[in-house]
Amino acid sequence: MNPHAELVSCLRAAWLSGKTRPMEYRVAQLEALGHFLDEKKQDILEATASDMGKPPFEVELSEISICRSELNHALNNLGTWMKDEHVEKNWATQLDSAFIRKDPYRVVLIIGP
Numbered sequence: 001m002n003p004h005a006e007l008v009s010c011l012r013a014a015w016l017s018g019k020t021r022p023m024e025y026r027v028a029q030l031e032a033l034g035h036f037l038d039e040k041k042q043d044i045l046e047a048t049a050s051d052m053g054k055p056p057f058e059v060e061l062s063e064i065s066i067c068r069s070e071l072n073h074a075l076n077n078l079g080t081w082m083k084d085e086h087v088e089k090n091w092a093t094q095l096d097s098a099f100i101r102k103d104p105y106r107v108v109l110i111i112g113p
Contacts, residue, residue, distance in 0.1 A: 011107045
């Protein structure tokens with residue numbers, strides 16, 4: 001049995017419930033990732049030194065700071081990315097509101113080295 005099956009099942013149930021759709025939830029998740037990076041920084045430095053032989057300065061520069069930068073970029077732009085995009089209407093949709101809603105499709109489990 002896949003050791004991650006229960007985790008994916010739990011995440012999928014949360015996604016199906018609609019809990020993950022609001023911006024507030026997504027911001028909280030991104031902020032939690034930032035706190036994780038802060039709290040586990042030393043563990044990350046030690047693990048990358050042990051597993052990949054990377055010195056702490058290199059990990060700080062090429063891993064942690066880039067991740068932190070992407071995280072801040074996502075937090076600063078999330079509202080724009082989530083905003084509905086209004087599109088042109090044709091004769092069949094004149095009385096409707098036509099827009100593109102940018103919602104996530106499903107759950108993804110990423111396992112990396």
